Amino acid sequence: MSALNAPSTRYVAPVGRDERIWLAFAVVWCLFLFVIMYVWQFFGEQRTPIESYRIEPSEFRALTQDYIASHRIGEVEGVPIVVPTDGGEAFLAARAFQFEPVLQLKVGESVRIYLSSYDFQHGLSIQPLNLNFQVLPGYVYVVNLTPTTTGEFGIICNEFCGLGHHVMSGRIIVTE
Amino acid sequence: MTTATAPTPSGLLWRVCQVTGYRVYTPVQRLILVNAVAAVVSLTLGGILALMMALTRWEAVSLLPAELYYRFTSAHGVLMLGFWIVFFEIAALLFGGTILINHRLKGVRFAWIYSVLMVVGAIVTTATTLSGHANNMFTAYPPLVNHPMFYVGILLFAVGALLGACHFVYQVWTARREGVVAGPLPLVVYALLAAAIIAIWTLLHGAVAYVPALLQSLGLITLDAAVYRTLFWGFGHGAQQINLAAMVAVWYALAAITTGARPVNEGLSRFAFVLYLVGINMGSMHHLLVDPGIGMHARIINTSYFMYAALLGSLIHAFSIPAALETAQRARGYTNGLFEWFLRGPWREPGYSALMISVIGFGFIAGVSGVLMGTMQLNMLIHNTLFVVGHFHATVVLGTTVAFMGLAYYVVPLVAKRDLAFLGLARWQPALYGTGLLTMIGGMMLAGKLGASRRVWDPIFSGAPLQVESLTSPLMTFANTLIGLGAIVAVAGGAAFVLIMVATVFFGRRSDKPAVGTLGIIAGDQGPRSDVEIPEYDHHAKRFQAPGTTTLVFIFLVWFVAMFAWAAFNLGNVGWGVS
Numbered sequence: 001m002s003a004l005n006a007p008s009t010r011y012v013a014p015v016g017r018d019e020r021i022w023l024a025f026a027v028v029w030c031l032f033l034f035v036i037m038y039v040w041q042f043f044g045e046q047r048t049p050i051e052s053y054r055i056e057p058s059e060f061r062a063l064t065q066d067y068i069a070s071h072r073i074g075e076v077e078g079v080p081i082v083v084p085t086d087g088g089e090a091f092l093a094a095r096a097f098q099f100e101p102v103l104q105l106k107v108g109e110s111v112r113i114y115l116s117s118y119d120f121q122h123g124l125s126i127q128p129l130n131l132n133f134q135v136l137p138g139y140v141y142v143v144n145l146t147p148t149t150t151g152e153f154g155i156i157c158n159e160f161c162g163l164g165h166h167v168m169s170g171r172i173i174v175t176e
Numbered sequence: 177m178t179t180a181t182a183p184t185p186s187g188l189l190w191r192v193c194q195v196t197g198y199r200v201y202t203p204v205q206r207l208i209l210v211n212a213v214a215a216v217v218s219l220t221l222g223g224i225l226a227l228m229m230a231l232t233r234w235e236a237v238s239l240l241p242a243e244l245y246y247r248f249t250s251a252h253g254v255l256m257l258g259f260w261i262v263f264f265e266i267a268a269l270l271f272g273g274t275i276l277i278n279h280r281l282k283g284v285r286f287a288w289i290y291s292v293l294m295v296v297g298a299i300v301t302t303a304t305t306l307s308g309h310a311n312n313m314f315t316a317y318p319p320l321v322n323h324p325m326f327y328v329g330i331l332l333f334a335v336g337a338l339l340g341a342c343h344f345v346y347q348v349w350t351a352r353r354e355g356v357v358a359g360p361l362p363l364v365v366y367a368l369l370a371a372a373i374i375a376i377w378t379l380l381h382g383a384v385a386y387v388p389a390l391l392q393s394l395g396l397i398t399l400d401a402a403v404y405r406t407l408f409w410g411f412g413h414g415a416q417q418i419n420l421a422a423m424v425a426v427w428y429a430l431a432a433i434t435t436g437a438r439p440v441n442e443g444l445s446r447f448a449f450v451l452y453l454v455g456i457n458m459g460s461m462h463h464l465l466v467d468p469g470i471g472m473h474a475r476i477i478n479t480s481y482f483m484y485a486a487l488l489g490s491l492i493h494a495f496s497i498p499a500a501l502e503t504a505q506r507a508r509g510y511t512n513g514l515f516e517w518f519l520r521g522p523w524r525e526p527g528y529s530a531l532m533i534s535v536i537g538f539g540f541i542a543g544v545s546g547v548l549m550g551t552m553q554l555n556m557l558i559h560n561t562l563f564v565v566g567h568f569h570a571t572v573v574l575g576t577t578v579a580f581m582g583l584a585y586y587v588v589p590l591v592a593k594r595d596l597a598f599l600g601l602a603r604w605q606p607a608l609y610g611t612g613l614l615t616m617i618g619g620m621m622l623a624g625k626l627g628a629s630r631r632v633w634d635p636i637f638s639g640a641p642l643q644v645e646s647l648t649s650p651l652m653t654f655a656n657t658l659i660g661l662g663a664i665v666a667v668a669g670g671a672a673f674v675l676i677m678v679a680t681v682f683f684g685r686r687s688d689k690p691a692v693g694t695l696g697i698i699a700g701d702q703g704p705r706s707d708v709e710i711p712e713y714d715h716h717a718k719r720f721q722a723p724g725t726t727t728l729v730f731i732f733l734v735w736f737v738a739m740f741a742w743a744a745f746n747l748g749n750v751g752w753g754v755s
Contacts (some may be wrong), residue, residue, distance in 0.1 A: 002432030002697070003363040003439050003453045003500075004276060004704055011360055011442035016715035017439060018726045019495060025733060026491040030484035032741075033547065038478045040553045046747050047755040048475070049553045052468030062340045077641040097640070110753065115468075120403055127627045128646035129750050132559040134467040136401040137319065140466035146753030154644030156637050158560040160313050162320065163243055166633045169640035171409035 047131070051142040060116045060140065064091040068101050076171070077101055084111050092170075094122035094135045096162050099155050099170025107174050110146045123158035126172065147150060147174040183544070195590055197699030201280040205591045207287050208267045209681065212588055215263035216677050219577075221302070223670045224464060230663030231248040231618065233635055234656045242633040243311065249631055250307040250322075254316040257572060258333065259298045259594075264580050265371065266294065267341040271369040271587055272425075275346030278703065282347065290339035293427040297333030300626070301326055312565065318392060318399040326753030327390035336381045341375040344368065356740060363426060363439050363446065364432075367425030370449040370482040370659045371418050377457060385411050402469040403428050409460035416568070417456040417486075419576045421449065424493050426579040427535060433586055434528040435508075435521075436696035436706025437500035438720070448492035455485035462546075478504050479550050487547060494539055499722040504696065507710045514724040515564035525693050526599075530582025530606040538575035538611070541617060544736050548743045556754065557747055562635075563624025566617045569614055573666075574613045578606060581673050586692050588677060594684030598676045602693070605676065609669025612662050619658025625746075626652050683745040 015023065042049050056136040067090070071082035080101040090109040093100055095118040105111055115124060115135055122135040124143075133143060155170035191200050221271040225248040231239040240248065274281050281287060311325035314330075315540070316322045348369055351357040361369065380639050384408040391397045439445050440699030461478035464470055481487065545567040549558045555642045558564060589596040596602060627647055628635045635656065636647045684690075697704035713721055720726050 002436060002704070002706060002710075003428035003469065004432045005702075006357065006362050007439075007442045007712070008358050008359070011446075013441050013442060013443055013713075014715045015441065016717065016721060017722045018499075018722060019444065019715075020187050020307060022495045022726065024490070025730075029733065029736070030488050030491075033487070033551065034480045034483045037480070037552045041472060041476070043615055044553060044558065048466060048472075048556060050470075050472050050475075051754060052470075054469075075249055079642060089677060101696040103710060104356055104640070116528065120320055124628070125560070125629060127644050129752060130557050130561065130625070130627045130753065131750060134559065136405075136463075136468055138401055138540055139468040144753070144755045148753070150750040154598060154642070156629055156640075156644055156647070158628075158632070158669070160224075160246070160320075161318070163246065163633075164309070165246075166242060166637060167639040167641070169637050169642045169644055171642045 049141060049143045051135060053140045053142075054138060055116060055140050057116070057118050057137045060093065062091045062099070062119045064100070067091040067101070072101070073104065078171070088112055090114070092117055092123065092124070094157065095119050097157070097164035097167070097168035099124070100172060102171045104173045104175060105145070105147050105149050109149050110144055113143045113145060115141045115143050120161045121159050121160050122168070123154045125158040127154040127156060129153065134159065146173075150176060151173045177412060193699070195692070195695070196697065196704040197701060198275050198703050199278045199316060200737050201286045202634075203468055204270055204274045204281045207281070207284070207291060208270050208587070208591050209269035209321060210291055211263045211270065211342050212296065212677075213681065214586065215260050215267065216254045216674055218259035218263060218298065218611060219670065220674050222252050222260060223667050225252040225255070227663055227667045231493075232740065233461065234566065234660030235653065236657070237635070237660060243308070244633075246311045247305065247308050250310050251377055251673050252302055252492050252589050253725050254305060254330070257695025258314070259302075261419055261572065261576065261580075262333070262337050263294065263298075263456050265375070265418065266337060266588075268426070268583070269340060269344040269368060269372060271591070271726075273344040276352050276362060276365050276703075277348070277357050279347060279351040282350055283343065288446070290343070291433070292338035293339070294333050296532065297329045297336060299329070301329030301713060304329060311624055315412070316389065318389070318401055318404050321389070321393040324390055324393045327386050330386055331383070331390065334386070338379040341372040341379065344372045345376070351584060360442075363442060364429045366446055366447055367421060367428060368515075371421035371425060374414060374456065375418045378418060384534070388690050402467060404465065405461070405464060409463040410457065413460035413463060416571065417452065417459065418694070419572055419673050420456070421452050421575040421725055423534065423538070423579045424449075425497060426583045427493070427531060430527045430531040430579065430695065431500050431504075434525050434531065434555045435501055435504040436506035436704070436708060436710055438710050438712070440496050440503060440551050441715070442585075444492055445496050448489035448496075450739060451485045451489035451492075452703055455481035457483060458488065459550070462555075465550075465552050465584065466559045466743065475552050479552055490543060491527055493586050494732065495725060497535060498728055499725040501721040502725045503713060504706070504710050506736045507708055518558040518724055522694060522696070524603050526585045526602040526606055527582045527605075527693065530578050530585070532699070533610040534575050534579040534582065536605035537570060537578070537614070539732060540735060542567060542570035542575050542737050543620070548739060551743075554743050554747055557750070560630055561624035562620045562628040562630050565630045566620030570611065570617050574610065574617065578610060581609070582606065582726050584677060589680050589684065589690040589692045592681050592684065592707070593686060593688060593690055594680055596676070596693065597679035599691070599693060601665070601672055602676050605669055607671045608672060609666055612665030612667070612669050614662070616659050616666055619655045619662055623652060623655035626655060628652065628655070700718060722724040
């Protein structure tokens with residue numbers, strides 16, 4: 001009688017020794033995988049950002065433009081560069097097809113980034129760290145970053161956002 | 177209530193399959209074939225698109241312009257994830273709901289209606305997409321929308337599939353009520369029932385997502401981005417869980433067909449399918465792990481299928497399928513050492529090699545990568561990278577598609593009553609296809625690890641005002657080359673399958689006892705039975721019944737733990753604090 005045939009009416013068999021050993025290991029591994037996420041989230045250095053708020057895209061655009069105007073120190077390829085001050089808050093906006101502004105951060109100093117979109121859904125992908133977050137219009141995602149290495153870090157969009165998706169990039173600069 | 181006796185095979189409506197001994201209700205044959213042909217047509221179209229897409233991302237070739245790349249990516253998604261898989265599943269449900277339980281098809285006309293509905297829906301959506309009116313992917317996240325006809329086609333197709341899944345449940349129910357199935361269901365049918373229940377739930381979810389999407393594309397409403405993602409993935413992820421349950425059903429069927437294997441523990445295997453049912457739809461959270469708008473507990477509890485209940489189901493199958501094969505092979509005399517049963521398996525049998533490629537590929541690559549991605553913090557390193565694409569090609573192609581191909585080598589010739597064409601090619605096809613897929617998936621995972629994004633025409637963003645230099649590296653070029661070369665081999669393997677199927681259905685030699693490779697079953701009086709006596713698994717034995725399998729599953733666990741540790745190391749290696 002194979003899996004193609006109906007079994008005898010009483011098919012509940014005792015679990016054999018090898019099955020029991022495997023099941024025990026499997027259950028322990030499953031529980032470990034579950035618990036480790038909580039441990040990570042409370043004690044880890046890299047935690048998934050949770051904090052978020054609703055916002056109208058137009059309001060987010062206005063706040064970001066104000067922020068850029070008051071924190072601008074220059075520009076690169078037409079994209080403004082800003083340095084976060086006052087408690088390390090920063091706005092980072094995604095729009096078709098550019099991230100703005102370029103953030104210039106200090107190594108070792110935390111920055112609280114308000115991340116959202118003016119228009120479509122986008123993906124924030126910081127390279128080469130390969131840190132990826134979803135960017136939704138209508139929602140501000142609060143991403144806290146503490147850079148530990150200096151240099152220029154590229155940002156690419158990794159959510160399809162239209163026919164210009166493949167030219168949508170941005171940058172984070174980390175200085176001493 | 178009258179309990180009708182099972183109808184006897186007489187007249188034009190019934191025949192007895194001389195290969196398997198199944199009593200076949202003949203009106204169902206054409207329905208199975210129509211769905212199988214629709215599946216293979218979708219696979220063919222999707223495969224052609226796949227080749228062009230892979231050759232576009234490979235910088236050395238850069239085949240398509242950007243607009244066509246996005247258009248074809250959208251079409252490839254619906255054709256493969258939607259139409260190929262679901263048409264095949266409906267064929268499998270028609271097969272399981274009649275032939276496997278010796279039941280007649282109640283409501284033949286009804287089955288034709290939903291099959292035609294699905295075909296019409298598939299044509300409408302494919303035509304809309306290929307004509308460039310649905311370039312925003314099959315996900316089409318708001319505020320992006322596809323043309324209304326895209327959603328109309330999807331909804332027609334989904335309604336058809338929903339009716340098909342309900343029909344299967346009705347078949348099983350009436351078989352029980354009429355006494356055609358007196359005791360428990362065969363395990364394969366039980367598994368298909370789990371798949372059908374997940375399908376009903378998932379397709380209702382699809383309506384909840386796609387009806388508003390249609391209204392939005394008509395300009396009638398505006399959808400919230402986060403709400404739509406939650407609704408959509410209730411459908412999108414659930415759809416993959418239908419594939420998982422159907423694939424495991426096919427695994428049990430192929431193990432039985434090729435070696436005569438019997439389940440080692442009917443009860444435990446069934447319990448594993450119940451775990452799929454309870455836990456699996458929570459997995460839609462996997463797609464939302466780095467989204468705004470969701471709390472910590474909601475993320476962790478959902479992404480883990482409530483403490484990995486569904487993973488536990490898969491780990492049960494991971495033992496029970498190889499253990500069943502091992503027991504059967506040992507009964508055939510391959511008893512030396514731990515692995516003679518494995519090494520001396522019927523590898524030249526297409527159903528067996530497809531089964532093994534599917535089981536090993538799904539377990540070691542698809543399953544493990546899926547758990548890594550579904551771990552909330554690790555998802556930050558993987559979300560929307562090409563690693564995700566590698567993962568789901570391992571699940572849906574290396575796992576589900578290869579298993580379905582393996583089953584097709586038996587069901588299609590037997591139902592069409594024609595010899596399997598090109599048996600020699602069929603013996604090689606799973607290995608050819610699997611090699612191409614493994615290469616391609618390896619390339620995708622490597623590229624994703626290096627930061628390559630999914631669904632992008634130019635993976636190095638060479639036209640962007642702010643250049644991202646780290647995306648250009650010899651290793652990235654190597655990864656893209658692997659993807660291109662792997663895709664070429666995989667498409668060749670897929671083409672071989674299509675050729676064999678087309679040749680069988682339309683030109684195969686007609687026969688009442690069709691030739692299909694070497695089987696581990698012979699015709700019995702109530703369906704097939706094993707050609708050798710396979711002993712019942714001894715659950716009271718002190719010594720291990722399947723020592724080879726026990727060794728294999730622990731090798732698998734060590735691999736699993738090592739991959740998890742490696743991924744955790746990578747996240748720590750980011751160095752930056754994130755919260």
